[in-house]
Amino acid sequence: MRVFRAKLLRNHWHALLIIPLVVIVMTWPTFARIFDRDEFWLHSRKPHDAWLKYWDAWHLERVLAGQAEYYYTNVMFHPRGTTLAFRAISTPHALLMFAFKQALPADDAYSLLYLLILCFNAYGVYLLVQHLLRDKWIALYGAIVAGAHVWFTGVETAPDILIMGTLPLALYFLDRSITESQGRFAALAGICAGLTAYIGIYTFLLLLATVAIYTLSLAQKYWRQPSFWRRILLLLGVCAAISLFRFYPMFTDAATLGEGLSRHVKPKPGKDVLELFLLSRNPFTSGFLHNLFNAAPDAIYRDGYLGYINLFFCAIAILHKPHRRRLAPWLLLFLVCAVLRQGDYLVVNGRHFTNIVLPERLLRHLLPTTFGQLSETYYYIIGLLTPLAMLSCYGLSALLRSQRAHVRPAVVLLSALILAGEYYLPREAYVLERQKTDYIDWLRAENERQIKIIDLPQGGTRKVYHQYAQTLSGYPTAFGEANRNYHSARSYIDSNYLLNTWRFHQPAVCAPLENSTEYIAALDMLLRDGFTHIVMHEWLSGEQDLSPSFAKVQAAYQDEYVSVYRLADMRQNCEPPPLPPALDRFAHSTFALPGNGSSIVSYHPSESIDPNTLAYLGRLLADWESFHHLYRHNGEWVTQSAGQSAADGEDSLRNKRIVHLIYDASDSLPLLPESIEFRDKFNLCRREAHDDGAVIELYLSPRFSCALVEPNDLPQVEYENGARLENLLYDFNQDVFDLQIL
Structure with missing residues (x-):
C-alpha cells in the first residue's frame, strides 16, 4: 500500500496539487470563509438549494437516530405529513454533511463539501481522460474543463445537480471492463451508476443515457463476444439492485406516482443560443x-458557456482524421445534450422563433414519462460536460502530438490558465444575520408541552428558508416543500381557511358576522392539532403585507426581524369592534325596524367611524336598506355609508318609509345638511332617550300611521309555512277597508 501511494503521488502529483488549487481560486473566497466563524456565509447568492440540503442532512440525522422514516416526514406539512419519495435528497451529500457538522458549523461544512465535490468531479474526468488518451497532462486539462465549469463554480450549487463525478467514473469502469475483459470493472461501473440514483434523479437519467450511447459505440467492435453482453448485464444488474431502494417508494402509491411523473411535463421555454457562447459578468470577456x-x-448569459479555447480544441479534434472514429460517441453525446438543452423552440439573442420546433419538445410529446421529468432543460449541461472535456482533450492531444515532452506541460498549463480566465465569475455570496433566528431561543423558553409552528410568509425561497430554520428548532410546521407531490402534501392546508389564505400570500382577516364562523373553525382545527405559535418573518415579507392578519393581536415576541404570535390569541381578531354608545344602544333597541325602505342615520358633530367598525356596521345592519353616519370635518359635512347605501346617495332617504335617527344628546342637537334633511317630510313617531345621552328617534313616512310602531298589540298573521306578518294595521271607514303594513 505504501508503494502504491508513493507511485500515485509521483505520477499524478500535478493533478493532486493543481486541481484543488484551481477549485479554490475559481470559487474564492469560499475556502477562506470556511475558517471564518463570525457570520453565516453561503457561497451562493441564491440560497434556495442550500436551505433544502440543510434540511436533508438534518432529516438523515433524525433517521439515523431512529426519530424519522427515510421516505416520510410529518414535521413539515404537519400533522398529515408527506412522502419524501420524490424529494431530491442527495444521500451521499447528506451523510457527509452530517459527518462534517460534528466538527464544523453548518455553513462551513456546506462550503467545504462544495469544494470537495468540485474536486471529485474533476478527478472523475481526469481518470477517464487519462485512461483513454494515456496522457496525464492532457487529463489535467480535461479535469478543469468539467470540474471548474462555470455551471459549478458560478451558477449551480445544488448537490443533486452538482455531483456528476460518478458519470465519468462509470464510463471509465465500463471501458475497462470491456477492453480488459474484467467483470469487476463492470460491477464497479454498476455501483457508480446505482449510487448516482441517490445523488440525483436528473444526474442518474443522464448517466444512463450516456452509458447507453457509449455502450453502443463499444458494441460496434465487441458485440460478437458473449463476454461483452455478460458484462453489460452485470453492470445493469448491479445498478438495478443498488438503485431499487431509491425507486421502490415511488411506485408503491399509484396516485403519488402519477402526480410526481406529471409535475414537470410542461412546455420548456427556449434557451438562448448565446448562452453557449457568451458569459455575462466575466471580467475579461x-x-x-x-x-x-x-x-x-442587461441580458444575463451564463448557464451553458462552452469556452472558446474548448471550441478551438474541439474543431482540431474533428479535423484530425486519426481521431474521428473515437470521437463519434463523444460528439453524439455533446450534440444531443447541447440541442436538448435549448428547450422547445429556437431563441437567438433574445428573439424567440416559436415556429422552429426543437427535438426536446418532440421527444417530450412522444415520451413524456422520460423527457418530461427534467424541470428545466439547462440540466442537460450535466451530460454535456464530459463529452466536451473529451472532445477538447482529443483536440489538445492532436495539437501536442509532435511537441517535445517538456513543452507539453507548459502548453497544457497555459491552456488551463486561459480556460480558467474564460470560466471565471466573481463570487456572489449570501450572508444570514444570526439575529434572525434569535426567536428560537424564546420559543424554547415557552411553557408549551410541545411547540408546533406556522411559518409566514410562504412562497419561493421563503418556504425553503423555513426548512433551514426547522433544522435549528426541530419544531413541526404546517407548511413545507414538496417538489413533485405538492398537491397531495398540502391537503391539510387546503382544508383550513387560515393556512390556505396564507398560502396564497393574502392576509387572513376575521370579519365578525361575515367569515368569523369559518375563521374560528379553522383556528380551532389548528389548536386541536397542537399548533401553538405563528412565526412571522418580517424580513422575508417583501411586497406581501400580512399585517392585517394580526391587527388585534399583540405579538408575544418581537424583534427587528421576527414577530411571534400565540395561536390561541388569534381569536381576538374575531371580537367585534366597540360601537359608539348611541349606535350600541340602537343595536339593542326594542323598536328598531329593519327591512326594505328602512334606513339609519347616525350623527355626531366631530367623530368619524373607523373603516373596520364601519365595515362591521355594514354587516350588523345588513337588514336595513341603508346606513349613513354624518360628522363635520373642517366645517364641512362628511358622510360615511355602509352596505347598499354606498351606492344609493343621500337623497334616497326621502323615498324611504322608515328612518331611524341616532345621536348623542350630550352634544348639540342634530342639524342635518340640507341634502340629507328628511324630518320636514316625516313624522316623529317614537323617541327613546337614555341616561348616557344616546337618543334614538323613529320617523315614518306620512303615508303610514304612527300606530304601526307604537308599543301596542297589533294584529299578526301566521301562515302554515311558518311565515309571520307583523306591524299590521287595518281600519273600516264606511265601505273602505284600510290596510297598512310596514
Missing part, C-alpha cells in the same frame, strides 16, 4: 462578447 453579439447590456 463579457464586455467584448456582448458588443460582438450585439447582446442587450
Whole structure:
C-alpha cells in the first residue's frame, strides 16, 4: 500500500496539487470563509438549494437516530405529513454533511463539501481522460474543463445537480471492463451508476443515457463476444439492485406516482443560443462578447458557456482524421445534450422563433414519462460536460502530438490558465444575520408541552428558508416543500381557511358576522392539532403585507426581524369592534325596524367611524336598506355609508318609509345638511332617550300611521309555512277597508 501511494503521488502529483488549487481560486473566497466563524456565509447568492440540503442532512440525522422514516416526514406539512419519495435528497451529500457538522458549523461544512465535490468531479474526468488518451497532462486539462465549469463554480450549487463525478467514473469502469475483459470493472461501473440514483434523479437519467450511447459505440467492435453482453448485464444488474431502494417508494402509491411523473411535463421555454457562447459578468470577456453579439447590456448569459479555447480544441479534434472514429460517441453525446438543452423552440439573442420546433419538445410529446421529468432543460449541461472535456482533450492531444515532452506541460498549463480566465465569475455570496433566528431561543423558553409552528410568509425561497430554520428548532410546521407531490402534501392546508389564505400570500382577516364562523373553525382545527405559535418573518415579507392578519393581536415576541404570535390569541381578531354608545344602544333597541325602505342615520358633530367598525356596521345592519353616519370635518359635512347605501346617495332617504335617527344628546342637537334633511317630510313617531345621552328617534313616512310602531298589540298573521306578518294595521271607514303594513 505504501508503494502504491508513493507511485500515485509521483505520477499524478500535478493533478493532486493543481486541481484543488484551481477549485479554490475559481470559487474564492469560499475556502477562506470556511475558517471564518463570525457570520453565516453561503457561497451562493441564491440560497434556495442550500436551505433544502440543510434540511436533508438534518432529516438523515433524525433517521439515523431512529426519530424519522427515510421516505416520510410529518414535521413539515404537519400533522398529515408527506412522502419524501420524490424529494431530491442527495444521500451521499447528506451523510457527509452530517459527518462534517460534528466538527464544523453548518455553513462551513456546506462550503467545504462544495469544494470537495468540485474536486471529485474533476478527478472523475481526469481518470477517464487519462485512461483513454494515456496522457496525464492532457487529463489535467480535461479535469478543469468539467470540474471548474462555470455551471459549478458560478451558477449551480445544488448537490443533486452538482455531483456528476460518478458519470465519468462509470464510463471509465465500463471501458475497462470491456477492453480488459474484467467483470469487476463492470460491477464497479454498476455501483457508480446505482449510487448516482441517490445523488440525483436528473444526474442518474443522464448517466444512463450516456452509458447507453457509449455502450453502443463499444458494441460496434465487441458485440460478437458473449463476454461483452455478460458484462453489460452485470453492470445493469448491479445498478438495478443498488438503485431499487431509491425507486421502490415511488411506485408503491399509484396516485403519488402519477402526480410526481406529471409535475414537470410542461412546455420548456427556449434557451438562448448565446448562452453557449457568451458569459455575462466575466471580467475579461463579457464586455467584448456582448458588443460582438450585439447582446442587450442587461441580458444575463451564463448557464451553458462552452469556452472558446474548448471550441478551438474541439474543431482540431474533428479535423484530425486519426481521431474521428473515437470521437463519434463523444460528439453524439455533446450534440444531443447541447440541442436538448435549448428547450422547445429556437431563441437567438433574445428573439424567440416559436415556429422552429426543437427535438426536446418532440421527444417530450412522444415520451413524456422520460423527457418530461427534467424541470428545466439547462440540466442537460450535466451530460454535456464530459463529452466536451473529451472532445477538447482529443483536440489538445492532436495539437501536442509532435511537441517535445517538456513543452507539453507548459502548453497544457497555459491552456488551463486561459480556460480558467474564460470560466471565471466573481463570487456572489449570501450572508444570514444570526439575529434572525434569535426567536428560537424564546420559543424554547415557552411553557408549551410541545411547540408546533406556522411559518409566514410562504412562497419561493421563503418556504425553503423555513426548512433551514426547522433544522435549528426541530419544531413541526404546517407548511413545507414538496417538489413533485405538492398537491397531495398540502391537503391539510387546503382544508383550513387560515393556512390556505396564507398560502396564497393574502392576509387572513376575521370579519365578525361575515367569515368569523369559518375563521374560528379553522383556528380551532389548528389548536386541536397542537399548533401553538405563528412565526412571522418580517424580513422575508417583501411586497406581501400580512399585517392585517394580526391587527388585534399583540405579538408575544418581537424583534427587528421576527414577530411571534400565540395561536390561541388569534381569536381576538374575531371580537367585534366597540360601537359608539348611541349606535350600541340602537343595536339593542326594542323598536328598531329593519327591512326594505328602512334606513339609519347616525350623527355626531366631530367623530368619524373607523373603516373596520364601519365595515362591521355594514354587516350588523345588513337588514336595513341603508346606513349613513354624518360628522363635520373642517366645517364641512362628511358622510360615511355602509352596505347598499354606498351606492344609493343621500337623497334616497326621502323615498324611504322608515328612518331611524341616532345621536348623542350630550352634544348639540342634530342639524342635518340640507341634502340629507328628511324630518320636514316625516313624522316623529317614537323617541327613546337614555341616561348616557344616546337618543334614538323613529320617523315614518306620512303615508303610514304612527300606530304601526307604537308599543301596542297589533294584529299578526301566521301562515302554515311558518311565515309571520307583523306591524299590521287595518281600519273600516264606511265601505273602505284600510290596510297598512310596514
